Amino acid sequence: MIKFFLMVNKQGQTRLSKYYENVDISKRAALEADVVKGCLSRRKDECSFVEYKDYKLVYRQYAALYIVVGVTDTENELSIYELVHNFIEVLDKYFSRVSELDIMFNLDKVHIILDEMILNGHVVETNKNRILAPLLVLDKMVES
């Protein structure tokens, strides 16, 4: 079960955050700071999974951007680790070579993509074409 999905840059600034469990907005900043501290301080040769309170963090770095996913202890960490990569591949496909700025300028679309993949903390779709289908239709409707 996924608890939250974060994208942060190396400076620790949040670029995207999605919570699958209600966390009060006042507590999010503290949690994100904690999480970032826990992940960014780790060396490359260390394990990509970190313990955080009663759940685990799975993180993966893409250039200056970190993706951190909070999961319950029963979750298969490696499958989440690969899910993150799948997500990036989808973004890459949509934006053709995604950058941090793409994500910032299209925050709404990145969210729409994420919503197709993860729902209520469960992985619901991993087929890239199907993930992008609704968004592409939307784009087409806007164009016409």
Add this chain to the structure above:
Amino acid sequence: MSDVVERTLTALPGLLSLDLQTGAGKLSSTSKLGNLIRSITELTSKHDEEKLIKRELAAIKEQVSSPNTTMRQMKETMVRSIYCEMLGYEADFTYIHAIKLAQQGSVLEKRVGYLAVSLFLNENHELLLLLVNTVLKDLQSTNLIEVCMALTVVSQIFPRDMIPAILPLVEEKLNHPKEIIRRKAVQALHKFYLIAPNQVQHIHSKFRKALCDKDPGVMAASLHIYLQMIKESADSYRDLAGSFVTILKQVVGGKLPVDYNYHSVPAPWVQIQLLRILALLGKDDQSTSELMYDVLDESIRRAEINHNITYAILFECVKTIYTIHPKEELLEKAAKCIGNFVLSPKINLKYLGLKALTYVVQQDANLALQHQMTIIECLDHSDIIIKRETLELLFRITNAQNVTVIVEKMLDFLRLCHEDYAIIDLVAKVAELAEKYAPDNRWFIETMSTIFTVGGELMQPDIPSNFLRLLAEGSDSVEDDRLLRTYAVDSYVSLLQTNPTKLPQRFLQVISWVLGEYSHLVDDLSPCLVIDLLVRLLERPAVASDTRSWVMTAVGKLSTGAGGGTGAGGGTAEGGAGLVQRVSQQHSSSLDTQLRQQALELQLLSQDPELHTRVLPRGAVWGSLEVDSSLSFLDGFVSEALARGAAPYKPPHQRQEELRQEKALSLEPYALSLPISLSSCSIADRQSPTLLSISSGLSGNSTELPHRAGSGSLKLEGVKRVWGKDGYLPQREVPEGPSILQEASAPAPQTFPQQGGALTPPSADPSEEDRDKQQLASSLFVGLSSHNSTCLMGKPEAPVPQRFRRKHKNTDSASASSSSDSSHSPHDAANHFLYSSLLEEGPASPIMLAQNSLAPPKRTEANGTHTRGDTPVLPTANGVAEVGDQEAPPSLTMANEEAPSPGVGRHRDPPLLMGGMKLVQPCPPHPAPRASTQSSAEGADPPQLPELPPEPDHLPPELRNLPHSDMAPLASDQSLSLSCCRVHREDALVLVLQMSNACGAALLDVSVELQCHELKVASLRGNALESLPAQSVRVCWYTLLMEAPHTHVMVTGSVSYREESGPSHALEISSKLSLADFLRPLVLSTEEYGKLWLSLSQDVKQNLTLLDPDGDPLCSSLSVLKDKLQLHVVDIIGSEGIVACKLLQGAPCLLHCRVHAGALAVWLRSPVPGLPDCLLYHLQRALQER
């Protein structure tokens, strides 16, 4: 930073052209969103950020409130608000506009509106209700993309109460030709299942259809629902195992479209999901497991590509293989996989390997042996996560032989660890191991001391409580206990002598208690010295006030030993007494009232040695101390107070509910009341009334507060019980006396002998370092192989000699009592320690005795658990208290049958007042030709037929016009017959008891006692008569109030009388009343109903059988319910009906009934927790009886 910005800016034009290419947005760098993003990337400090966002929020506020803002601008504004919220600044004023955008925007704008709603609002947000109409409209839209987004938002966030409004539409979508719509409909149903499972119960067959859908996406979506349902009850879905296996086979065999592949692995996440389902289905079921062996084997075989995702699948396979019924061949393969993981140079795989090993080691300890060298390497790994996972693994393989080494490793880790959560977790584990496997006293005490020091204020409060309980209750061997206690005292004295400043408060509390209780066991320890040490603690400012009161209590216990007249302290007596005097004087003017009170008590006690020995007896036997948790000794007091007109007690949650009800539509109480009612529930449900009894009974006692504070928080944290069931059960092997201790401690822990045939590590080159490791290995993995491959943890640890055992209960009221004991929350025990002696002096006993006379004498055996072992077994007042329990009716029937009272009526069951009785409605008052007064009743009650129901006309005139039941016989003997009738007064149930004298002589001193613990019984009339003339009839009546809902309650009582010259007799009566007797119609308008409905929180749903399915089922069902249960039918609209009732004058209960799929779907709401459930029970019965 600045060059980052520069690069950012140069990247912008390219990025924009990209946007245009994909046709995304028409973002220009000059747009407001563009500006915001640019400013965000340029931020250098938190302060700047705050300034920027504040400014942005102000701009957004202005824009959203302007009527000229177009939907397109609104969409952009929403994204800006999302940014603000993402950075932690609340933008709640935009929430309503998000909903508006979803409602009015065109496609992309609408989608962003929905997105903002799902990001901004939580499940319970009231604005969510405003979304319902929009969703409803979009679900019916002809534009598929709108349907799609409505389904998406529904499966993310939707008000639970409004599910019925859209459910039919969503169900309809399951048959939609487009796969994406079907898939999203399944996802929405999954959401519904998660938040309101009973609302989708009727569509289970449709889930099966989704599982078999030709589209893999729809099938995959349905797996989530199945995983959830199977988690809840695997048995109901075992028949589907074959289908899941077939699906997995197809997926693994690459039958899915290629775009489901991820790095050439077919639909890996679907595979993982299926494997999880199979694990649940195959668990503890051999035949189901057998279906899976093939496909599991194939999964392993196919997972050959060297990619992370294959390993993720393999990990899931391993877990499944070890969860289901074992198959040798597969286990071997799984073990090999684990080996590959553990030995992998990739750190992530190593982690996964350790995790898998931790999971399987319970079944196969040998696997840990195979990898022991790797495990040891991991133990010293530079990555703390790997270390932590290794400790987790070691924790699972701990036994009596390797415990010292493993605990040492865990403590090493703890000393370096700074993460609160890890500390709490590990400390609890070490404590568990220490209690289970401690090799000797010294080790145990020292380990616990380290735990207390490291765990400090973080650890779960039950750890010190359990430790104290262990010390206090002792084992079966007196000598063992003495040694352990003495050792503890010695060790704590020297701790206090060296450096007590660093000790955490909890540890100081433990120390004070132990010293106060046991320092007299150490011969050459002068009480003066101990008192002196303790008193010095009091002088330290760092010592918290609750710790001070522990210290004071300890000083109090020690004060006799230190002189004060008993002379036990010998030469040092004066010094000690002087010290005590000084302390008590010093603190008798303390500002801390609690401390002051204790000081005064101490002063008194130290001057009166006799009182001291009575209040604080030395070496009292804890086991003999019992606490009357039902507080029955207060019953007398309570009923007196009630009789004087005091308001009845309401539990906190009820008060809370009532408060909430008064506030009606207040916006806050939901969030607020939940934790409060939770905590109060936990207090009420578990044994903790003890706690309350202490606080109410001995409110003057000053020592109670520290513990209360501690225990309040304790309950909420989901306390882990450290003591396994073995620690409590009396059937453990018979101890062999004091020798056990020496025997067990003989294998000196530090030498690591290779006992138990421990595997010697694989012979590697015995270099110096390796030898160290091997030695460590042999000490870590000792004893594992002797257990062979049978499960290590699963087995109830029979062969492991348990170090510290509880003593057998001397009252041995069977295992029932001891097991219930184990569920006592730890603070109970601690309270025992603290108050034991005081309680013995408590006001309890006299009241108990007084009540005894009332209690039916037969119930003594049930009281075993409550009676104090050292007092002669009395039929305590608990008998009275427990009458309210479920077991009461049978025992009372027995009383009816066997009671010595002559000629008791022959009702086998407690005369059911509810069964088959219809209520006589307030028809025009009977002409009552025969008699309406008591004097003329003789004819109505012929003496030869005492059981015949007497005429109802004996009802007092003021009751006669109210709805009432017939008179029903209750009990009778030769001279007296009793019958009763229920009258439904608006504010109460009036129970009219009719006594008719059937014999020829007057009966004297007739008195009626009636009681019921669930009800408030009051307003007596005529319950004591000096005489009941021959052949005459009298009535007495009681009003009964039900405050907390119950489906049924038993009213019991007795009527005693004396024959003119003969002995006195008593007739036992009991009758069962149903909730229906306490329901009254609640008359309100549809509009009021709607308002009330929204304000109610307790919610229950159920499908009931429908009557008269051919005619007008709703009307006929409702009218039956209306007649039987006195409900008020507010309105019937089409296939739906709304009905209301209330519990007497109190809590309302609203019903929403809908005819659906041949059943009556009832949805009940009330402010009172139990009421919907109780009412539902009667609804069911009422409909079934027809």
